[in-house]
Amino acid sequence: GGMNVLFIVVDDLRPVLGCYGDELVKSPNIDQLSSQSMVFSNAYAQQAVCAPSRVSFLTGRRPDTTRLYDFYSYWRVHAGNYSTMPQYFKENGYMTLSVGKVFHPGVSSNYSDDYPYSWSIPPFHPSAEKYENDKTCRGKDGKLYANLVCPVNVTEMPGGTLPDIQSTEEAIRLLNIMKTNRQKFFLAVGYHKPHIPLRYPQEFLKLYPLENITLAPDPWVPKKLPSVAYNPWMDIRQRDDVRALNVSFPYGPLPDDFQRRIRQSYYAAVSYLDVQVGLLLNALDNVGLSNNTIVVFTADHGWSLGEHGEWAKYSNFDVATRVPLMFYVPGMTTSPVSQGARVFPYLDPFSHIGGSAPQGQSKEVVELVSVFPTLAELAGLQVPPACPETSFGVVLCTEGTSIAHYFNVSEEKLEEGKEGCAGTDRCFNEEPVAFSQYPRPADTPQWNSDKPKLKDIRIMGYSMRTIDYRYTVWVQFDPNNFIADFGDVHAGELYMMETDPNQDYNIYNNTSHGWLLKKILG
DSSP states (O other), X not given: OOOEEEEEEETTOOSOSGGGTOSSOOOHHHHHHHTTSEEEEEEEOSSSSHHHHHHHHHHTOOHHHHTOSSSSOOHHHHTOOOOOHHHHHHHTTOEEEEEESSSOSSGGGTTTTTTTTSOSSOOBOOGGGGGTXXXXXXXXXXXXXXXXXXXXXXXXXXXXXXXXXXXXXXXXXXXXXXXXXXXXXXXXXXXXXXXXXXXEEGGGGGGSOGGGOOOOSOOSOOTTOOGXXXXXXXXXXXXXXXXXXXXXXXXXXXXXXXXXXXXHHHHHHHHHHHHHHHHHHHHHHHTTXXXXXXXXXXXXXXXXXXXXXXXXXXXXXXXXXXXEEEEEOTTTTSSOOOTTOOSOOOOOTTTOOSOOOOSEEEEEEEEGGGHHHHHHHHTTOOOOOBOOSSOTTOSSOBSSOOOGGGTTOOHHHHHHHOOTTTTOTTOBTTBOOEEEEEEESSSSOOXXXXXXXXXXXXXXXXXXXXXXXXXXXXXXXXXXXXXXXXXXXXXXEEEETTTOTTOOOOOGGGSOOHHHHHHHHO
C-alpha cells in the first residue's frame, strides 16, 4: 500500500515554463505534467543559492535554523541532528534513492549526500559531471573554452554524453528495478541544467532564433536599489566568454547582443531539461507506476536573466527566489488513473505544438520549506510536528506548514475561509507569507558579495513576500553568535506588486513601514 514518490528538483530553474505563462519557451513535457498537477504559481525558496536552499527544503527548516548560509558546514554537526525528508520516508518503509544533484555535494552534505541517513543505497552521480567546468565549448576560432554560453555536439563530449542524460538513464534503470521488486520507493532526481555553464546539445538553439529573443524588461540597475542588495554575478564574470567582454565591476552592463545570447541559451537549456523530464515521466508510464506515484517538480531557486542589471541568483528579488512547484497526485489532482494508462506520453519539443494549462492552480504564497510536511501528508504519513521557537535540539519537526489543504479546495471556499496557515505563527491576519534571506559581506558590492563565507557575513537581508508586496530589510549580522540586529537596519526595499510587478521602484524611503518590521520579526 501507499504511494511512491518521484521528486524532481532542478538546479537554478526560474518558472520560464509554458504552464507558468511564458510565451517563448518550449516545455511540452513539464506543461503536460502540470496539466495533471496542482501548480503553485507563487512558490519561493528560502535562500537563493544551492546548498542553503537544498538543506532548507530537505530538512524543512529555515537557513537560520540549519545555520547554513554558505557551502561549508554540515547541519548535523554545526546546527542540530535534523531528520530529512528522504530519511523520514526511509524510516517509514520506503526505499530512498538519489540520482544527480539532490543534496549539494561536499561538506554541506558530509561528502556523502547525507548517506546513509537519507538514502537506502549510495547516491548516483553522473560520471560526465566532472567535465562540467572544463573547456568543452568550441569558440569561433575552433579552439575550446570554458564559456558561459556553451551549446555542444554531444558526440564530441567526454564519454559522448552529458550529466543530465546519464541521470535520466539511471533513474529509468532504478524505476525498472523498483517495478520488478515491487518495492515502495522515494526516488529523487536532481537535474543540473539550466545551472551554468549553459552547456546543452546544440540542436536546442534551433528552437530559439536570436531575433525572437528580447532583453529583460528592466535591464538596468534601479535608481533606488540599495548597493547592499545588488549581486555582482562573479561566477559569470569568471567564464571565458564573459571575461573577454571586459565589463566593469560591479555595475557595468553586458553588451545587449550577449545578454540575448545568455537568455537564448538559458531557454535552450530549459528545453533540453524538458526532454529529460519527458523521458523520465514516460518511463514511469512504461513501468506502469503512474497510477500510484506522486510526482513533485520544483527547483532550488531562480536565476536573474538581466533584470535589474543582474545575472545569476544571490539576491532577494522574485527572479532569484521564485521557483516552479507542482504536485501530481493520482486520484487527487487527476481522476483515478487505471493501471497501465498513459498519463505522460513523451512530447517532442521540436514538433509538439500547443500548450497545456495546469490542472489546478493556486496563487497562494508558499515556501519550499513546506514541501516536506506537504509530501508527508499527501503520501499518508504522519505530518512532522511544527518546530518550537528554538528547535536545535529537536530531531523531527518542520518550520514549514503542509499546503495539502490548497489541493482540491474550491475557489469559493478559499475566499471564505482563508485558513491558509492555521496553527503556525508565520501567519499574519491569515495572510500567507514567504520568507527568504541573503547574506552580504559589506554594504557595497565586493568580489565575495554573491557567496560570502560565514565568517565574512556582516549583513543579512531578510525578505518577506506576500501577494501584495515584497519587503526586505538589510540588518547587521554577527556570524559568531548568529544574531541579527533589527535595530541596526543598513537599507530597506519595498515593492508593491500591483503597480510594480518587476520590482524596479523601491518605495521604502517614502513609506512608513514600522508595521512591516513588526511583521518580519513575527
